Amino acid sequence: MSCVQECVRFLAFFGVLFAFSSAWGHPPPEIAYDEPKDWHDDRATFEWSTWLRLGWGVATESSYQVAARTVAPEPPSVMKIEEQRQMFDGALGAEVTLPIPSSRVRFGPWFELRPHGTYVGGELSIAGSPLDMFMYEGERAYTLRGGASASDWTMALGFGYRCPWKLYGERTKTTRYMIGARLVGSFTQSRSDSGDWNAAIGLEFEPIGALRYVGAIKSWY
Numbered sequence: 001m002s003c004v005q006e007c008v009r010f011l012a013f014f015g016v017l018f019a020f021s022s023a024w025g026h027p028p029p030e031i032a033y034d035e036p037k038d039w040h041d042d043r044a045t046f047e048w049s050t051w052l053r054l055g056w057g058v059a060t061e062s063s064y065q066v067a068a069r070t071v072a073p074e075p076p077s078v079m080k081i082e083e084q085r086q087m088f089d090g091a092l093g094a095e096v097t098l099p100i101p102s103s104r105v106r107f108g109p110w111f112e113l114r115p116h117g118t119y120v121g122g123e124l125s126i127a128g129s130p131l132d133m134f135m136y137e138g139e140r141a142y143t144l145r146g147g148a149s150a151s152d153w154t155m156a157l158g159f160g161y162r163c164p165w166k167l168y169g170e171r172t173k174t175t176r177y178m179i180g181a182r183l184v185g186s187f188t189q190s191r192s193d194s195g196d197w198n199a200a201i202g203l204e205f206e207p208i209g210a211l212r213y214v215g216a217i218k219s220w221y
Contacts (some may be wrong), residue, residue: 039171040139042171044174047106047176049095051206052090053091053112054090055201056086056202057087057200059084059197060084060195062082089200091114097125105127106124106126106127107125109123110122111147119149120148120149121148122145125141125143126143127139128141133161142158143157145157145158153191154186156186158182161181161182165177181206182205183201183202184202184203185199185200
């Protein structure tokens with residue numbers, strides 16, 4: 001057998017082998033990459049925040065004055081006088097919410113320190129539609145609070161913007177610190193005298209997150 005015939009057979013053999021190996025082969029499997037979930041749909045069990053509130057309102061205070069005695073031997077009468085004044089509203093507070101009953105409708109405790117007392121109570125938090133502010137897409141947030149101090153009861157209604165402190169990278173599923181700002185209207189009344197009450201409206205914001213944004217401190221993001 002000539003050398004040419006041997007070369008032809010050799011090439012034919014490897015051609016058939018290559019054809020069958022190509023038919024038996026499979027394309028490499030596609031690698032599945034898990035895209036990071038949007039934080040709106042991937043919330044933590046405990047979402048918490050601290051805040052500073054500054055506002056202005058009106059307050060009504062009751063005082064009692066003994067009327068002058070008349071000629072007749074009658075017991076002196078007592079007059080109730082209500083005085084209204086403008087007031088400054090300020091508070092430091094903190095809140096924690098849990099997914100009760102759902103991840104976007106949450107409930108939890110809150111407390112705040114005011115110049116005239118410490119208040120504790122419960123808060124209902126409802127997540128609204130996305131809202132793009134402060135260089136990050138957060139969400140609209142609605143809050144309803146109720147609570148009391150040793151001498152007063154109070155309630156507040158708020159609306160504003162919030163988002164997680166950690167904007168990028170992996171986020172824990174257990175706890176998440178939230179930042180933002182909201183407009184809050186509050187009403188407080190004495191538990192012993194309904195004539196003593198105050199109503200205020202103010203801005204409530206997370207102070208460190210606000211400093212981070214105003215100062216454009218990129219290393220904090």
